[in-house]
Amino acid sequence: MTINNINVIDIIKVMANAIAENKEYLTELDSAIGDADHGINMDRGMQAVLGKLPSVEDKDIGTVLKTVGMTLVSTVGGASGPLYGTAFMRAGQAAAGKMEIDEKDILAIFEAALQGIKERGKAVAGEKTMIDALEPALKSYRDAVDNNIGLAEALNRAVYAAKEGMEYTKNIIATKGRASYLGERSIGHQDPGATSSYLLLQAAARVVNSL
Amino acid sequence: MKKLINDPNTVVEEMMEGIVQAYPQYVRKLEGFNVLVRADAPVSGKVALVSGGGSGHEPAHGGYVGKGMLDGAVAGAVFTSPTPDAIYEAIKAVDGGAGVLLVVKNYTGDVMNFDMAKEMAEMDGIKVDSIVVNDDVAVENSTWTTGRRGIAGTVFVHKIAGAAADKGMALEEVKRVGEKVIANVRSMGMALTPCTVPAAGKPSFTLAENEMEIGIGIHGEPGTHRESVKPADEVADELLNKILVDLPYESGDEVAVMVNGMGGTPLMELYVINRHVASVLKDKGIKVYKTFVGEYMTSLEMQGASITLLKLDDELKGLLDAPSDTIAFKNFGR
Numbered sequence: 001m002t003i004n005n006i007n008v009i010d011i012i013k014v015m016a017n018a019i020a021e022n023k024e025y026l027t028e029l030d031s032a033i034g035d036a037d038h039g040i041n042m043d044r045g046m047q048a049v050l051g052k053l054p055s056v057e058d059k060d061i062g063t064v065l066k067t068v069g070m071t072l073v074s075t076v077g078g079a080s081g082p083l084y085g086t087a088f089m090r091a092g093q094a095a096a097g098k099m100e101i102d103e104k105d106i107l108a109i110f111e112a113a114l115q116g117i118k119e120r121g122k123a124v125a126g127e128k129t130m131i132d133a134l135e136p137a138l139k140s141y142r143d144a145v146d147n148n149i150g151l152a153e154a155l156n157r158a159v160y161a162a163k164e165g166m167e168y169t170k171n172i173i174a175t176k177g178r179a180s181y182l183g184e185r186s187i188g189h190q191d192p193g194a195t196s197s198y199l200l201l202q203a204a205a206r207v208v209n210s211l
Numbered sequence: 212m213k214k215l216i217n218d219p220n221t222v223v224e225e226m227m228e229g230i231v232q233a234y235p236q237y238v239r240k241l242e243g244f245n246v247l248v249r250a251d252a253p254v255s256g257k258v259a260l261v262s263g264g265g266s267g268h269e270p271a272h273g274g275y276v277g278k279g280m281l282d283g284a285v286a287g288a289v290f291t292s293p294t295p296d297a298i299y300e301a302i303k304a305v306d307g308g309a310g311v312l313l314v315v316k317n318y319t320g321d322v323m324n325f326d327m328a329k330e331m332a333e334m335d336g337i338k339v340d341s342i343v344v345n346d347d348v349a350v351e352n353s354t355w356t357t358g359r360r361g362i363a364g365t366v367f368v369h370k371i372a373g374a375a376a377d378k379g380m381a382l383e384e385v386k387r388v389g390e391k392v393i394a395n396v397r398s399m400g401m402a403l404t405p406c407t408v409p410a411a412g413k414p415s416f417t418l419a420e421n422e423m424e425i426g427i428g429i430h431g432e433p434g435t436h437r438e439s440v441k442p443a444d445e446v447a448d449e450l451l452n453k454i455l456v457d458l459p460y461e462s463g464d465e466v467a468v469m470v471n472g473m474g475g476t477p478l479m480e481l482y483v484i485n486r487h488v489a490s491v492l493k494d495k496g497i498k499v500y501k502t503f504v505g506e507y508m509t510s511l512e513m514q515g516a517s518i519t520l521l522k523l524d525d526e527l528k529g530l531l532d533a534p535s536d537t538i539a540f541k542n543f544g545r
Contacts, residue, residue, distance in 0.1 A: 035290075073294060074296040076294075077287065077291050077324075078320045082323035083323065086327065120323055
């Protein structure tokens, strides 16, 4: 199965809606262990992205994703701006020039995005960050692709793994970001970044499943 | 919330405009960005320094833009890191061909945003390097945290690395000098009252009339612990005790001292603190080379103070004494 540039633009729109619908929820999660602005910042960024999409409607998928990344970087601020911005910009590099992408292309895009987040945040799994949702999701997706399960089902498995990873962040101590100053007091709270990562993946899977 | 503002959403822009109206001989603002650069930027052939961070720390960072200190200062929203595009514009505007050094305070968002801007500028062929200031001894540096925060000691980095650049040192040398300052500077702060971010409308923590918070940062974040208010000398002792053992600063050392107000502290009280700092250092055989008392790195209207010590050698002394002429830091020889 392949998806084209128009499908990717639809995915971005559904991602923006998912963030808008969960703006308060993300901010509430952040107020427990951070500085209470994750939902507000992400929504501001995704709304700015929506404004930019018409200018890239007929462009290749690499350009679309790079534009999303650049827009997030310049509008979100804090730590999530550079993290998600880098993820989308690296994803854009991996999809450069392509008008259509298949399971394997998406694997390369996903890998590039996660690698970007790890490098930017100098973080690894287990530190109560978005990586705790994204890394298990990538692993499930890769296994599914290796077993030729099909794009839609592979993405569903990735979303399931991301959800488990997101829930797992409740049980661990934050060692990166502002929440790290709380030490053990960060236990019991779900990481807002892992949560927004799950929501974005879920949005992507929804669009692909509807095709 | 009682503040002399028009609208929380435009407070940073309006402040920038006010600064430029007051001091056009020192700074100009980049169109479309909350960035102040030297009025004469770029200075050809000189390494340029760019710093910045959230707003609310005035006179940092725009007040340190000028001869002998910063070439550009990037202002984010109140207590929020500026975005990479603004930092990137600052880098481009001040690069005089000898490269740009970014002076970053150690916060997750600041470090990442400055890193991204650095990569963007490097893609344009501009030579960029960065140093990260982490002088706050209140927050322990361990594998369990993001590391120590950057607070008032950052101003010494601006002054001394800025002087190195002004003397015509190459980027690698300016960086080395900046890192030497970072290695030798330690700070700690306390607060009698919290502060209110305009957009939030209420204080980020509360303190009873008889309470103070020790080990505060500069973003209204709570400190390490809370205790009953004590006389100034005892408060100074508490901060100094943590600072002195940390480097450590020992008998025979020579230091620069900064007693910094958090925004709402009368100078009278800062001088009272400094009196005791001077006497403790004298008792310990630590020689005070130069002292700075005033508001250098504030936290909006917070009442409180931080103490910073910088251990000096001959090179750092020379650069500390070098001329600087900025809105908030003027030095015309000793």
